[in-house]
Structures are given as C-alpha cells and as structure tokens.
Amino acid sequence: MGKSNSKNTVVAELSIEEIAAIRDSWTRAKNYNIGKKILFSLIEKRPKFAEYFGIPSDAVTFDGMQNSRELQLQAHRIQGFLDTAVGALGYCPISSVYDMAHRIGQIHFYRGVNFGADNWLVFKRVTVEQVAEAAATSRNGTEDSEGNGLKTLNDNEESSLFGSVAPIIGARRDPVTEICWNRLMTLIIREMKRGFLEEAMRNCKE
Structure with missing residues (x-):
C-alpha cells in the first residue's frame, strides 16, 4: 500500500507546463x-x-571510446x-x-551496480547539463560539418579528454529547461534508488 501512495504523490509532481518544456527540449536535444x-x-x-557500465579500461580514451561497442550500447540504452x-x-x-x-x-x-549518493548526483547533473546544452545548440544552429550538434574546437578553445562533450561555445542553456529537467531527473533517480533498495531488502529477508 505504501508503494501505491508513493506513486499517487509522484503523479502531481510535474505540471503541464513543466512536461511541455521537457518534451520541447528533448525534441531538440535527442538528435x-x-x-x-x-x-x-x-x-x-x-x-x-566506465566500470559500472562494463566498459573496458583500455577503451577509456577518446579514440577507444569512439570505437567501443559496449559504450555504443550503453549510450543507446541511456538515450532509449x-x-x-x-515520450x-x-x-x-x-x-x-x-x-x-x-x-x-x-x-x-x-x-x-550501486552508484552511491554522490554518483547519483553526478548522473543527474550531467544529464541536465547535456540535454540543456544540446537543446540550446539546436536552437542556435551550432553544428559541426556532420550536423551532429558538436562544434569543433580550435586550439584556442577549451578542450578535454573527450573533446566532443566540451561545453558548446555560444550555446547558452535555457534556465527553464534546466529547472524542469532537474525536477524530472530527481524523480526518476528517486524511483531508481527505491527499486534498488526494495530489491535489496527483499533479498535480505529471503
């Protein structure tokens, strides 16, 4: 019964306006x-x-990750x-x-796979940031030559180990998008954690 009450509470936690903002930004970001x-x-x-997702240590380089089958699979699962x-x-x-x-x-x-509280927070922040940046890129038309929304960095721009995910210059994130996605991811992660803990408790009793 407690589980049912929890879900009834969850239903009211996203407004129609927030859902519309989430759907709009995702439509622009998912491509x-x-x-x-x-x-x-x-x-x-x-x-x-990388270990959590089963990605080999030798794939944790820019070139390695571009060619990692496991990375492609996990990225597909996240986006899916x-x-x-x-939807x-x-x-x-x-x-x-x-x-x-x-x-x-x-x-x-x-x-x-037990992320721990700090890693759940990182997952939420990264998802919010990347969706907001991709949505802003779509809005601003900032694309590379292949049209995948990733601006090529020159020698004077900030880069990183994985250059394709560096912040997109000129793509200003919409604060409303970030707020709405933060709310959605907070609720999703709460349910993921609950599913993990309930299963752990059930197995302890058995």
Whole structure:
C-alpha cells in the first residue's frame, strides 16, 4: 500500500507546463547524440562509471571510446530510456515512467551496480547539463560539418579528454529547461534508488 501512495504523490509532481518544456527540449536535444554525450561526460567526471557500465579500461580514451561497442550500447540504452520516458509524459499515466525507473533500479541490484549518493548526483547533473546544452545548440544552429550538434574546437578553445562533450561555445542553456529537467531527473533517480533498495531488502529477508 505504501508503494501505491508513493506513486499517487509522484503523479502531481510535474505540471503541464513543466512536461511541455521537457518534451520541447528533448525534441531538440535527442538528435545530437545525447546518449553518447551523457555517457562521455559521466566517465570524464567520474572514471568509475566506465566500470559500472562494463566498459573496458583500455577503451577509456577518446579514440577507444569512439570505437567501443559496449559504450555504443550503453549510450543507446541511456538515450532509449530517456526517449521512452519523455515520450510517455503527457500521453500515458506518469506513473508508467516511474515504473520503468523502478525496474532499472532492480536491474542495477542484480548486476551489482550501486552508484552511491554522490554518483547519483553526478548522473543527474550531467544529464541536465547535456540535454540543456544540446537543446540550446539546436536552437542556435551550432553544428559541426556532420550536423551532429558538436562544434569543433580550435586550439584556442577549451578542450578535454573527450573533446566532443566540451561545453558548446555560444550555446547558452535555457534556465527553464534546466529547472524542469532537474525536477524530472530527481524523480526518476528517486524511483531508481527505491527499486534498488526494495530489491535489496527483499533479498535480505529471503
């Protein structure tokens, strides 16, 4: 019964306006390799994420990650989940989104993936930042020669280990987009954590 009450509370936590902002920004961001951008940025900030996602240590270089089959798969999974979740907002009961997140938390338990509070926070921040930047890039028309939304950095611009996820010069993020995505990711992560913990407790009792 407690689980049902939790979901009833969740339903009211995103307004119609917030859902519209999330859907609009995602429509613009999802064509910009957003899954790969999120994953690259996660590993750049916390290399431990490569281990969590089963990415070989020799692939944690710019060239290696470009060719890593496991990275491509994980990036596809991240983007696929977000695409399904956002696509459901406003059309399906919002509780369905949290059911998906809850299930991912359960899967994490059985795969031995326990991010810890600090890494969950990094995941949320990176997702919010990368979606907002990609949406801003789409709005400003900042693309590279292949049209994938990633501006090529010259020698005078700031680069990083994974140059393709460096902040896009001139792509100013929309604060409304960031606020709305922060709210969505807070709720999604809460359900992922709940799924993990409930499964852990159930297995302890057994």
